[in-house]
Amino acid sequence: MTTTLPRRPGLGRLRTARAPLHLLCLGFVALVVLAAVLAPWLAPEDPNAVDLGNALAGPSADHLLGVDASGRDTLSRLVTGARTSLLGPLGVVAFSTLAGVAVGTTAAWRGGWLDSVLSRGTELVFAFPGMLLAILIVSVHGEGLLAPVIALAIAYLPYVSRLTRSLVLTERARPYVEAYRVQGHSGPQICLRHVIPGIAPVVLAQATINFGYALIDLAGLSFLGLGVPALTPDWGRMVFDGQSAVQHGYPLSAILPCAALVLTVVAFNVVGERRADQVARRDR
Secondary structure, eight states: OOOOOOOOTTHHHHHHHHHHHHHHHHHHHHHHHHHHHTHHHHOSSOTTOOOGGGTTOOOOSSOTTOBOTTOOBHHHHHHHHHHHHHHHHHHHHHHHHHHHHHHHHHHHHHOHHHHHHHHHHHHHHHHSOHHHHHHHHHHHHOSSSHHHHHHHHHHHHHHHHHHHHHHHHHHHTSHHHHHHHHTTOOHHHHIIIIIHHHHHHHHHHHHHHHHHHHHHHHHHHHHTTOSSOTTSOOHHHHHHHTHHHHHTTOTHHHHHHHHHHHHHHHHHHHHHHHHHHHHHHHHO
C-alpha cells in the first residue's frame, strides 16, 4: 500500500503567482539590455547637448521626459546611460565569476595547505567592505569606470569562490569523478569538461543576482562623484546631477534614473532567484 504525501497548502498557487512576475522581470531585463545595445539609435538627441535657456523644462513634444538643470534631454541620457550602467556590472560579474570559479575549484580539488591558503585569503577579502575598497582605489586612480569595476570584482570574488568550493567538494565525491580518474583523465580535464559544466547553472544564477548588487554599488559610487566622468551619461551620475533640480522643485530628472535603477535591480534579482529555485528543484 502506497502513501501519498500531502502537498503544502498554497505552494502550487505561490509558484503559479511567481511565474508572471518572473516573465515580467525577464521582459524588463531584455528591454533594458536592448536599450543599452541600441542606445545610439534610440536616443532622440545628443545626450550631452546643453541648452541652458531651456533648463529644467518639463515634458513636451520636443523633450518627452523634460530636460535637466543643464538643458540636456532626460530621455536621451536615460537611454544612453543604460549602456554605461550595465557595462560596469557586467565587468564586475565577469571578472569575479571567472576568478572565483578558478579559486574555488582549485581550493576544493587540491585540498590541503593550498585549500587553507586560498580559503583564508578569500575570507580576508570577504571581511573588507567592497564599497570602501572601491572608494580607496578610485581616490588613488581617479575618475573612470575601470578602477571601481576592478575593486568591486575583487570584493565579489569571495562570494563566488565559497559557493564554487562547496559545489566542487560535492561533485568531487560523486562516482563519475573516480571513474574518469580510473580512465586516466587528469584533474584539470575532469574539472573543465565535467565538474564546472555541472555546477554552471548554480554559479550563473548567483552571477545574475550579483549583477543587480554590482549595478547599485556602481551607481552609488557615481552618485558620490567617484564613478564615471561628469559628462558620461550614467544613471547614478544622473541622480547626482539631479540634486540641484530637486532643490528647485523639478525632481523628474532625478526620479527617473532612480526608478530605472530600482526596477533593473529588482528584475535581475527576481530572475536570478527564479533560476536558483529551478536548479534547486531539479537537484532534489
